[in-house]
Amino acid sequence: MNQAVGTVKLRQPYVLFLGEETNPLKAKTAFGLRDWAAESCIAQTRLAGGTIELGLPEREPAAAAAAGARSLVIGVTPPGGRIPAHWARMLVAAADAGLDIVSGLHTPLESIPGLAQAAARAGVQLVDVRKPPAELPRATGQRRSGKRVAMVGTDCALGKKYTALALAKAMRAQGLNADFRATGQTGIMIAGAGIAVDAVIADFIAGAAECISPANAADHWDVIEGQGSLFHPAYAGVTLGLLHGSQPDALILCHDPSRTRIVSWPEYPVPGLKDAAQLYEQTARLTNPAARLVGVSLNTSSLDEAAAEQALVRAERELGVPAFDPLRTRLDMAVASIVGP
């Protein structure tokens, strides 16, 4: 994988830390890594009482390090999204064993008693993946080589990351030169690099996006995870800066046909597909005049087979581009539409 310049960078492979978690819903990060970064996950490690099973060899940090692991990744979300005090011993032991510690939780790793000292002793990194790199540039706006496809959405949390991962996988399976590019914390853990764009200083959003998908070979595709929505009353600024810095040639509109209101902002309706496509194309063309909608990804998880099929046909007819659900349908048409004739 061509590493992006100026992004957070993780050392792979990983041992996935599962604490004493028993609820699989609190282990979404671990399952996501196992599913989407399978070749980078070589072990799991639990505390007494933990029951999450990823199907990976169970190894103490030292044994995982001996087996080749470079980082211990916290794969579960404890109550409040914070690191419990009693994890400190295990985390210090992992650092002492030569493992980087990687966390997407709220507690800064530096603040855990003894951990910074252990990391300094062992020469390992403590990586809070939500924390952006210290020195981000302002966006240059200059066109760069390589091709880019960006996920954009009618709301947050409706499948933009999943769509990007599935498309990157399908493109590589067809022998295309393609990489998933991460713009949020789980994506960064999967890709091993990226920037949580919603956490950067406002002046640098587009600059961070330029770092996430730097110049590349002319035939290379960056498949870029989206964030937020241009139709979201709180987060549209993040979405627009990410779009401008990404300079996408192609846009995939992600949508959940069962959703009529913005999640947690119920006064705001989800936009119509045509309105959404129009505004995304118009704004993307500032930094790439050739930007065009090439597909629509529907999250049909709440629909039965027949209703899902109807929704896909309807979306395809409305927008004139291939519609797909990465969990349900083949992606050949979408990939062909991205790559073009």
Place this chain on the structure above:
Amino acid sequence: MNQAVGTVKLRQPYVLFLGEETNPLKAKTAFGLRDWAAESCIAQTRLAGGTIELGLPEREPAAAAAAGARSLVIGVTPPGGRIPAHWARMLVAAADAGLDIVSGLHTPLESIPGLAQAAARAGVQLVDVRKPPAELPRATGQRRSGKRVAMVGTDCALGKKYTALALAKAMRAQGLNADFRATGQTGIMIAGAGIAVDAVIADFIAGAAECISPANAADHWDVIEGQGSLFHPAYAGVTLGLLHGSQPDALILCHDPSRTRIVSWPEYPVPGLKDAAQLYEQTARLTNPAARLVGVSLNTSSLDEAAAEQALVRAERELGVPAFDPLRTRLDMAVASIVGP
């Protein structure tokens, strides 16, 4: 003035610190404060060699404090935008005299030797005006009482702040209940409150904008300083978040008719007035469906009288709203257009 909740807050009146500056171009902050916050500027203070003359009484910090000053504001920009080491003695003396210290320069005030201790001793604040408040909320998107007019632009640095200040002054002169609301550092010093929205974490841009113009009396107008431009390849995310959080009823498009390229991004053209008006209205309507363009402010400083007049007539004809140059023309028509019938 109805103080905004959750913004940076400055204590007025000010003594303006001019260092040893001799170049008026490096004292724009001081001149701006003298011109736009005249009632809040009661003294100036210089170091040996300084020649900037604001026409204010020259007073040492202690004498300024005795005369009623509450804050010493750094009003000049030294080389590199940093505070020279030899200013420390004067700044410490000012803190010891009971003055808050206010700076828009890059050097954190906390880092100046002895200053944090002096501030703690004297119980005064050190205010880096570019630094946002620690706890900003995410935007709620909920409509709030009061009326708002937002400055939007075809580029950065073409008169959005000046236009907002001039309009707020003209509205108050007509007896309207109106306040300038600051979104950048000089504006914050003038208003005594505000948030530098380009310096907040990306997720909180619109939330910061909601704090800058909180709920107010039904007949009250916030006149909101703009930042960046939706047509700027680096900063459009800031502009969009600010627009959404501001929920403007009325938009003033600010433009420099002599500018054809985005400053420092010469590959990017300045948009046409109609295109700009269309995108600002469309995006503003997400959070305020009644948002509409009500005026166009032209910076005609590079044109002679006849050319300026032509440009104003042309802009008015193109957009169908009153055109004005706050440095050259009366603002009655613009104010009438903002307030409506």
